[in-house]
Amino acid sequence: MIAAQIPLYQTKAEFFRLLAHPVRIRVLELLQEGPRPVRDLLAAIEVEPSSLSQQLAVLRRAGIVTSTREGSTVVYELAGVEVAELLRAARRILVELLAGQEDLLVQLRGSEFTMGRAS
Structure with a gap:
């Protein structure tokens, strides 16, 4: 069985839907300045930790951000x-x-x- 290819316009739409959340946009804006620990993102965005965690997970799964652990601190940065x-x-x-x-x-x-x- 041959897998159907998803049209490029649909893939682009999915990408823009991925970005279409205020917290995700704000995270990406902040990460433009360089890597940031989660505590700094929380202070700048002022959302519940669980909400930020959920949005960071979406961005990480999509490959838009990466995370590294430095001791007990998790630091996020743009993947590119x-x-x-x-x-x-x-x-x-x-x-x-x-x-x-x-x-x-x-x-x-x-x-x-x-x-x-x-x-």
């Missing part, structure tokens, strides 16, 4: 630079999108002002 590059690209896209919304908001406010004077 590609995810950090993706997060930087997402930030640039969001800046552009939000800048466009700000321009629209300014235009709308300006038209309200103009309309208010005309009446």
Whole structure:
């Protein structure tokens, strides 16, 4: 029996779903700065330890982060630079999108002002 190949677009969608959790995104943002022990991640994210542990396990199983034990401390880091590059690209896209919304908001406010004077 031949195994059916998953279409690339579906694989990409699964990857983005994997990232689609606020705690996971925050962990990845923090790990862009370098390896961090779990206690530092907990302090920065302010979630329950069990919730952070669950999200770190998802990222680790996907191969996006790696963990090492240093004594009783577990330290996490990005498995590669590609995810950090993706997060930087997402930030640039969001800046552009939000800048466009700000321009629209300014235009709308300006038209309200103009309309208010005309009446």
